[in-house]
Amino acid sequence: GAGVSQSPSNKVTEKGKDVELRCDPISGHTALYWYRQSLGQGLEFLIYFQGNSAPDKSGLPSDRFSAERTGGSVSTLTIQRTQQEDSAVYLCASSHPSKNRGYNYGYTFGSGTRLTVV
């Protein structure tokens, strides 16, 4: 698509339930990133995919968080047994690496999923 698409845009869930957040990146973007932004705060890195593999999962806060990416495209972030501290906006971004010099071009962010755990 023309941009990065995330769904749902809003999710209210009860504490202890599992949630799945979806990200559909820009076609052709091989790199995909998940970040979390709490109210008025910065962007906290969660996980990074290059193709279908995740070279860096260091930002996942606990083993309740997992993510996968299939077909080098859509990614799903799953949070099990949600807690109130999981409430935040979850942002997905995609980019593509340069052919040389080993860096990624600028990220295109989706509009995010606002997760509220009650």
Added chain:
Amino acid sequence: QQPVQSPQAVILREGEDAVINCSSSKALYSVHWYRQKHGEAPVFLMILLKGGEQKGHDKISASFNEKKQQSSLYLTASQLSYSGTYFCGTESGYGVIYNQGGKLIFGQGTELSVKP
């Protein structure tokens, strides 16, 4: 480690200039700058690579000093549309090793308000 941005907030009148700084304790390979308006997603402004590049985007430009591990964003003759939170994102060389680009670690943000 998260890069440190300064100032945390700045208020300008239209037409005034501002500088936002981003400093890291780690060696940097690239620095990105993004602007986020309230309730919206961050939007990419520019990327600076190791090598001391300076980039410009209309009246917004930036510099990168890899020896000092610092980058600065310069906004000249500010417009109302410049209001928002500015984030720097730093990448520390994963891509150099794996030739594929790595994750960005973002600063805490600088809130810029431009008043008429």
